[in-house]
Amino acid sequence: MNDAVAIEKCKAGDRDAFRHLVERYQAEALGHARAILADREDALDAVQESFLDAYQALGKFDVSRQFYPWFYTILRNRCFKLAAGRKKNVGLELEEALVLAPVSEVAPEDRLALERALLELSAAERELLTLRHLDGLSYEELAERLEIPRGTVMSRLYHARRRLREKLVNTDLEAKETIHD
Amino acid sequence: MTDIDCESVRVAAMALADGEESSLRSSEIEAHLVSCDGCREEIEQFRATNQLFSLQQRLSEEADLWPTISERLQATTATTRPFRWRVLLLFGLPLFGYKFFLLLSQATPSLWSKMVPVILMIAIFTYLKTNPFKINCELTLEEERTV
Numbered sequence: 001m002n003d004a005v006a007i008e009k010c011k012a013g014d015r016d017a018f019r020h021l022v023e024r025y026q027a028e029a030l031g032h033a034r035a036i037l038a039d040r041e042d043a044l045d046a047v048q049e050s051f052l053d054a055y056q057a058l059g060k061f062d063v064s065r066q067f068y069p070w071f072y073t074i075l076r077n078r079c080f081k082l083a084a085g086r087k088k089n090v091g092l093e094l095e096e097a098l099v100l101a102p103v104s105e106v107a108p109e110d111r112l113a114l115e116r117a118l119l120e121l122s123a124a125e126r127e128l129l130t131l132r133h134l135d136g137l138s139y140e141e142l143a144e145r146l147e148i149p150r151g152t153v154m155s156r157l158y159h160a161r162r163r164l165r166e167k168l169v170n171t172d173l174e175a176k177e178t179i180h181d
Numbered sequence: 182m183t184d185i186d187c188e189s190v191r192v193a194a195m196a197l198a199d200g201e202e203s204s205l206r207s208s209e210i211e212a213h214l215v216s217c218d219g220c221r222e223e224i225e226q227f228r229a230t231n232q233l234f235s236l237q238q239r240l241s242e243e244a245d246l247w248p249t250i251s252e253r254l255q256a257t258t259a260t261t262r263p264f265r266w267r268v269l270l271l272f273g274l275p276l277f278g279y280k281f282f283l284l285l286s287q288a289t290p291s292l293w294s295k296m297v298p299v300i301l302m303i304a305i306f307t308y309l310k311t312n313p314f315k316i317n318c319e320l321t322l323e324e325e326r327t328v
Binding site: 040047056097133155158 | 188191192195196199201226227230231233234235236237238239240241242243244245246247249250251253254255257
C-alpha cells in the first residue's frame with residue numbers, strides 16, 4: 001500500500017490504514033524528535049501525539065503532497081512546544097547515543113564529543129544541523145521543511161556551525177583537562 | 182582586502198562548500214580570502230566541521246508505536262462518536278411535524294414574520310454546508326520557539 005492509498009482509506013474512516021503510515025515513518029520521526037528534544041521519552045511522547053494530531057487533520061491533507069514533510073511540521077510543532085516546557089537538557093546523561101549511530105569508521109570518542117557539542121546547542125540549531133548533515137537536505141529543502149526563506153537557512157546554518165565549533169573546542173578542552181587531572 | 186564584509190564571504194563560502202548557490206561568485210570570495218586571514222581560518226574550520234559530520238549517520242531507533250496509537254485512536258473515536266442524527270430524526274421529526282401542524286392551523290401573518298429568520302438561518306447553513314459557529318480546530322503551525 002502506498003501513502004496516498006493509505007491516506008484515502010483513513011479519510012474514508014479506515015483506522016487500520018493509518019498503521020501503514022505509523023509503521024513506515026515512526027523510526028524517522030523518532031530520530032527527528034530526538035534531535036530536537038534529546039530525551040528519548042519526550043521524543044516518544046511527541047511522536048505519538050503528532051501521529052494522533054496528524055490523524056485528526058488528515059481530512060485536510062492534500063494527497064498530491066508527500067506525507068512526511070507535512071507530518072514533520074506537526075511533529076516539530078509538538079517538539080518545540082514540549083521543549084519550551086522543559087529545562088534545557090538538564091542532567092541528561094550521554095551514556096547512550098543521542099542522534100548519531102555508532103559507525104566503525106568513526107572513533108567512539110569522536111562521536112561522543114560531537115554528540116556532547118550538539119547537546120549544548122539549542123534545539124533549533126541541533127535540528128538544522130542534523131537535517132543538513134545527517135539527512136543531507138539541501139538549502140531549498142531545509143527552507144521548505146522549516147518554512148523559512150533560503151537566506152535565513154544560510155544565515156542560521158552559518159551561526160549554528162560556528163556555535164558547534166565553539167562547543168567542540170570547549171568539549172575538547174574539558175576532555176584534555178580531565179586527562180591531565 | 183575587498184569591500185565585501187567578512188560575514189557575507191563566510192556565508193557564501195559555506196554555501197559553495199555545501200554545493201549550493203551562493204550570493205557571491207567564487208572569484209569574489211577568492212579575492213577576499215587572499216587578504217583576509219580571519220576568513221581563511223574560519224572557512225578551514227567550517228570544512229573541518231563538515232568533515233566531522235561526513236561519516237556520521239543518524240541513529241535509527243526501533244519503536245513500535247502502533248499499539249498505543251491504535252488504542253488512543255479507538256478511545257478518541259469512542260468519546261467523539263458522531264451525533265446520532267437518525268435517533269433525532271426518528272423522534273424529532275414526528276414531534277416537529279405535529280407542532281408545525283398545530284401552528285399552521287392557527288397561522289397568522291405575525292407567525293410567518295417570526296419564521297423568516299429561522300428559514301434564513303437554515304438557508305445559510307445549507308449553503309455553507311457547515312456550521313459557521315463551529316470553532317476552527319484546524320492545526321496550524323505555531324511560531325517556532327527557540328529553546
